[in-house]
Amino acid sequence: MKQIPGGLYAVLRFKNLDSIGNAWEHLWNWIRENKYEYIGMQKGEHGWCNGFEEQINWYEEMSPNEWIFDLWVQLRE
Numbered sequence: 001m002k003q004i005p006g007g008l009y010a011v012l013r014f015k016n017l018d019s020i021g022n023a024w025e026h027l028w029n030w031i032r033e034n035k036y037e038y039i040g041m042q043k044g045e046h047g048w049c050n051g052f053e054e055q056i057n058w059y060e061e062m063s064p065n066e067w068i069f070d071l072w073v074q075l076r077e
Helices: 019-031
Strands: 008-015 040-045 047-049 051-055 068-075
Touching: 008 019, 019 068
Parallel strands: none
Antiparallel strands: 008 068, 040 047, 051 068
16 A cells, blocks of 8 residues: 655556556656656666556456556656
């Protein structure tokens, strides 16, 4: 459980755990193309960090290719 701070976010919903890398890339491209600035994001040893990944349908029993996620990146207002 994590409490997400208030503010402006870019959020991308996608389906299928195998698509998570492409989904993050798409979200970062959208942020840049739309001239937003993100807060607290840093490129770390294992990739980009300080965004949030939320599994929407975690309570349902299904295969990972049916999982639905939201990716969240906080933006400067």
